Amino acid sequence: MRETKGRVVFTSSGAALHGYSAWGAYGSSKAAMNSLAQHIAVEEPLIACVAVGPGRVDTDMQKEIRETGKAMDGETHADFVQVFEKGGLNKPEWPGNVIAKLAVEAKTDLNGEYYSWNSERLATYREDA
Numbered sequence: 001m002r003e004t005k006g007r008v009v010f011t012s013s014g015a016a017l018h019g020y021s022a023w024g025a026y027g028s029s030k031a032a033m034n035s036l037a038q039h040i041a042v043e044e045p046l047i048a049c050v051a052v053g054p055g056r057v058d059t060d061m062q063k064e065i066r067e068t069g070k071a072m073d074g075e076t077h078a079d080f081v082q083v084f085e086k087g088g089l090n091k092p093e094w095p096g097n098v099i100a101k102l103a104v105e106a107k108t109d110l111n112g113e114y115y116s117w118n119s120e121r122l123a124t125y126r127e128d129a
Contacts, residue, residue, distance in 0.1 A: 005046045007106045009099055010037055012051040012114055021073040034114045041112025048106035051114040052122070054095030056083055094118070101125045 001008075015023050016030035033051060040049040056062060064070070066084055069077040083089060095117035102110075102125055115122050 001047050002044065006048070007103055008037070008040060008047060008049040009102045009106060010034070010049075010051040011099060012053045014053050014055070014116075016051075016053075016114070020076055023072065037114070038112040045108065045111065048102075048108045048110060049112060050102060050106055050110040052095065052099055052102065053114065053116045054099070055090045055117060056080070056088065057092050057095060058084075058089040059092065062089060090117075097127055098122055098125045 010033045012033055013027070013030040015027035016034050019027060037049050037051040040047060062080070062084065065072065065077070066081050072080070098117045102122070105125070110121070113121075118126070
C-alpha cells in the first residue's frame with residue numbers, strides 16, 4: 001500500500017455516531033472502524049483512508065429490520081418503517097458508486113475522516129457532480 005499510495009475506504013454507519021438500543025456491537029464496531037481510519041491517516045499519510053456512511057440503504061438488512069423489529073426498540077423501529085414508507089431509503093447504487101469511486105480516486109485530503117456518502121465534501125465523487 002505504501003509503494004502504490006493505495007486507498008482504504010471503510011463502509012461505516014451513522015450508528016457509529018449515535019447510540020441505538022440493542023445496537024451496541026454494531027455501532028461500536030463501526031466506531032472502531034472510524035478510529036482505525038484516523039490512525040491509518042496519521043501512521044500512513046500517503047495512503048488515502050476514509051470512512052463513508054451510506055445512510056439508510058434499501059437492503060435485505062433494512063427489510064429484516066422493518067419486518068421483524070428485531071434489535072431495536074419500538075420507537076426506532078417505527079422510524080425505520082416510516083422512512084421506508086415515505087420512500088426515504090437510498091438506492092444501493094447511490095452510496096455504492098461513491099464508495100467505488102473513492103476506492104479508485106480518493107485523495108489524501110480526506111484522510112482519517114468520516115463522511116456521509118452525500119456530504120458536500122464528497123460531491124466530486126458522486127455521479128451528479
